Amino acid sequence: MKIGIFFGGTSREREISFAGGRTVFDNLDKALFQPVPIFVDSLGQFILLDWQFIYKGTIRDFYPPVESQPASVHHLQVYIESLGELSHEEWFHAIMKVGRQVQVEELPQLMDFAFLALHGPGGEDGAIQGMLEWLGIPYSGSGILPSAFGIDKIAQKNLLHALNRPTPNFRVIKAEEWDTTDHAATLAYLVRELGLPLVLKAPRQGSSIGVSILKTDNLAKFEAAIDRSLFRKLVTREDWLRLGEQDKLAWVQHLTDIREGIGLPVVFDDETAPIYHPETLLFALNERLESAEQVLLTNVDGETQVLVESFVAGREFSCIVVEDPNGLPLALPPTEIVKGEEMFDYRSKYLPGLARKVTPIDLPEAKIQEIREACEEMFRTFGFQVYARLDGFVGHDGKLFLNDPNTTSGMLPASFFFHQAAEIGLNPSQFLTYLIRTSLAARRRAGLRPVKLAQLLAKLDEAVAGRQHEATERIRVAVIMGGYSSERHISVESGRNIYEKLSSSAKYAPVPVFLTGSADEHKLYVLPVNVMLKDNADDIREKIEHAEAGEAPHPILERIRREASVITSTYAGQALAQPRRISFEELAQLADEVFIALHGRPGEDGALQQQLEKLHLPYNGSGVASSSVTINKFETNERLRKAGLLVADHRMAPKLEWQADAESFYRSLETQFAYPFIAKPADDGCSSAVKKIKNRLELEAFCQLIFRTEEDLLSGPAAVLHLGFKEEFPRKDAFLVETLISRDGAAHFLEITGGLLTSYDEQGQLKIEVFEASEALATGEVLSLEEKFLAGEGQNITPARYASDSAERQRISDEVKAVLRRVAEVLDIQGYARIDAFVRVRQQGQVEVLIIEVNSLPGMTPATCIFHQTALAGYTPYQFIDRILEFGKARVERASHVPTPLLS
Structure with a gap:
């Protein structure tokens, strides 16, 4: 089909x-x-x-x-x-x-x-x-009427209110009324009617776009929140002139962002000629605010109303409801969103590790069942079909509120959508099959081409039944994910992506394995699909701990699994198990080869590779010796510099020196490195704690954080370094200091990341295929975690824009690739890798490539730029992963045929 x-x-x-x-x-x-x-x-x-x-x-x-x-x-x-x-x-x-x-x-x-x-x-x-x-x-999904209703938060609120269903109290502010009324009086009225905090929403948006929480009776913040929901912005001359040129550019980029700002195109005040490009807007603001005291920018497709709700203090949850095979609503286990006082915003929703998602919500069984029944009732009331996501709150007094029903849901690998389906035993592939089948049935019931759809349904049912009885021999691949470093959440994202790519193939049968423990003891666990699809590594580890403590599955999960048994028996075919600890010897019995989806330590340091080699298990990536070098950025720099390659000036900064005499420690660094310079862990990736240090205050804050003894961050130093909500900052005994790599007068200067793949030729010699590098555009001082891994956030251009002329671009690219190949040779990189570097192109065309770091097991999340590069070389992500696994197998075969030297 x-x-x-x-x-x-x-x-x-x-x-x-x-x-x-x-x-x-x-x-x-x-x-x-x-x-x-x-x-x-x-x-x-x-x-x-x-x-x-x-x-x-x-x-x-x-x-x-x-x-x-x-x-x-x-x-x-x-x-x-x-x-x-x-x-x-x-x-x-x-x-x-x-x-x-x-x-x-x-x-x-x-x-x-x-x-x-x-x-x-x-x-x-x-x-x-x-x-x-x-x-x-x-x-797929709901039909015309429920979809139209599902997008309109104001219509939903009116219906819920009319039906006397519990929902937060609300008021609606129309843009034209707002523009002609007393703002202070409006705020006073809303505070009197709804209380504080107030929640302000753009009524036709999702993903928490255009949403603000007003906690205090503050007129300026209230006006800003209204503007945010209407997608407009008042810019004053005073505020604008306070910004430097780079700050103005960053401000405009943030303003025109479609999620955090107001987007484009925009109009000035009451004018009709739109401005389409952010750079045009930058120039126009410079011109307008030379004389005008303020200007109002409005997105041409902005909202015309603002929904204002009373804030519900309590437990926030989200529940997927699907139609069962009889067309009746079936609520899956509701998930609680556990966070601080911060709003569950776009970033928290889609970047793993920022908000904990607990399934089912930690409440008595009767209360969870009440939530499910309320969600099923709302599904029926609104006429939804196939599936929907319903959000709500349980107040501190136990009162249940439902809010913001959605006729679709985010479909990222660990979204509520797949996360809750996994709790009844369906992996993403099986759940999608079920939804297609259910959608066909819903369209047929509604009268859409009933004869043709009956034929499609019969054909699909036959094919699904046939899939259950297939018995093909597939290669078993243990996909090891997780770990205990600051990169653990991204590792889980990588591992899940590898698992899903392999599971949809006819060649491989992946087995998800989670690694936890410590440097002294690596613990391995085979995961069922519902645990693998937990939101992040900490959630997975928690579920493992519960299983080891002998906790039985939550009674509500048992109940839902019984209710969904017809679905799971048709589409999954086997019941869910508990996480199971295995030894490395058992791993060798369970799998034919291993894909290590770990990042940093453990994983990229050679320790795990050493264990696998003892068991003759093929694995991905570089060998033990190479991995033990590339994990250490200082050692990598030293090796590359000795080989004549360009790296930043660097040194290690140990904790013992800092503890002995902090002032001398600071002065020593300041003597060797002029501000600003880069400070970062020597053996962590994913942009973890990589900071541009601009002054003594920031250097002191960095040292206090990285050398701290307790797990929690120190609030003062964290504020100095502007750390984001739940930003990872590991503790170390030393950190790496590097000169900030700058343009240095070059005609063109850019940051790149280049991938490579190795194979053996017919003579058994190692071949290195270097891909076209990606140009990484950082909006801040360094490339952030979000820019690397949050959907829609990072900006990577592949191939990198070395020059506008295509022939010249290719000449520079070939020189860059030759340097990256040399890096791989010097460090004995095998399998695949990602190399980060800066490129300077001088006025006369000379090319300088300054290596930043080498990743022997680069991130393999769905949107990572190594997949952009392999696509240009003609490899689909699956084909790239297949080539990586085939190389690991070939390496083991070659090693087994190497003759043993004779003893003298």
Whole structure:
């Protein structure tokens, strides 16, 4: 069955939709379905996307293509709407670089079914559902009416209020009324009617976009919150002139961000001519605020109303409800979102490790059942179909509030969507199959082409039954994830991605294995799918601890699994088990080879590799000796410098010296390194604690944090370094100090990250294939965790833009690749790796490559830029992973044939 996956879209949630569409594309059961990627651009055009672009980190990484973008002084990446009014020919050339445009009437020829991974207006508001109904194409999720209702928070609130259902009290502020009323009087009225805190929402947005919490009776903050929900911004001359040039650029970039800011295009005050490009806006603000005291910027597609709710103090939860095979709602186990006072915002929702998700919510069984029944009732009341995500709160007094029902859900690998389905035993691939089947049945019940859909249903049911009885011999791969370092959450993301890529293949049977413990003892656990799909490494470890303590599964889980037994027996075929500890010897019995998805220590330091070699288990990545060098950035720098390669000036800064005489320690560093310089752990990655140190105060704060004795961060030093909410900052006995690598007068200067893959030629010699590097654009002082791993956040351009002329770009690229190959040779890198570097191109064309670090087991999360690079070389992510595993196997075979030297 051909499944058209609609992703991207016109809404502010397009990046999460894009990442979710990729998840669906990867996890569809390839024995049952053929995925057809239909990328919807932000102007609503349908594009049959070439497969390699599905694995880009963000939409802006590939669309609009670099060739279509106007020259930018600041090299800004933009969405297609920032190109302004384009001619038909310009549209055509932009689209043909990434795929081909699809006319609406073509869609029925391309697909049998439409899977909608779109979010927000244009995706879950009934519009595209109506178009598909018109074309006679069955689609996933709710129909036209419940979708239209599900997008409108104000309509939902009015209905809940009319039905006397518990929901937070609310008021609605219309933009035109707001502009003509006394703001202080409005705030006083809302505080009197609803109390504090107040929650302000953009009523047609999701992913917490346009949401603010007002905790105090503060007029300025209230006005800013209203503007945030209306997607407009008042800029005063005083505030603008206070900013430096770089700060102005950063401010404009944040303002025009589609999630955190107001987006583009915008208009000034009451003018009608829109500004499309962030750079144009920057220049216009400079010009306007030379004379005007203030200007009001408004997004042309902003909201016209603001929903203001009373704040519910209590436990926040989210519950996926699906239709069972009889068309009745079945609530999956509700998940509690555990956080501090911070709002469950876009960043917390989609970056692993920032908010704990506890499933089921930690409440008495009767209360959880009350939540489930309330969610099922709301599902029926609103007429939802197939599935929905319902959010709510349990107040401190036990009162239940339901809020913000969604007719779709985020579809990232560890989202509520897959996380809760795993609790009944369905992995992502199986759950997607069930939803397609359920959607076909829902469309048929509604009268859409009943004869044709009956045939499709019968064919799918037969194929699903056939899948249950397949007995193919597949290669068993233990995917080891987790760990106990600051990189543990990203390791889990990498491991899950490898697991899911392998599980959808006919060749491999992956086994998820979690590593925890300490440097003294590595503990391995085989994971069932429901534990593997917990939100992050800490959640997984907690579930393992509960199982080891002999805790039985939660009674509500047992109940839901019984209620869902018909679904799981049809689509999963086997019951869930408990996490099980295994020895390394048992690992060798369980698996034919190993994929190490760990980052930092343990994993990249050679210790685990040593254990696997004793058992003759093939594994991915470099060997013991090379790994033990590349884990240490100082040792790596030393080796590369001795080999004549360029690295930053560097030294280790030990804790003992700091403890002995902190003042002398600081002066010693300041004598060798001029401010600003880089301080970072020598053996941690994922941007963990990498800081640009600009003065003595920041140096002192960095030392206090990295040399602290307790686990918790010190609030004073954390504030000095502007650490983000739940930002990881490891404790070490020493850290690495490096000169800040700068432009140094070069004509062109950029940060790159380059991947490589090794293989053996026919003579058994090691071959190194170096891919086209990606250009990494950091919005802050250093490349952040979010920019590396949060969907839609990082900006990577592949291939890197070394020069505007294509021949010159390729000449520079070849020189860079030659240096990266030399790095691999010096360090004896095997399997695959990622090398980070800065590139300077001098006025006369000379190329300087300064190596930053080497990752022997680079991140393998769904959107990591190594997949962008391998796609250019013609490898799908699965093919790349397959080549990595094949090399590991070949290495073991070669080692077993090496003759043993004769004893003298």
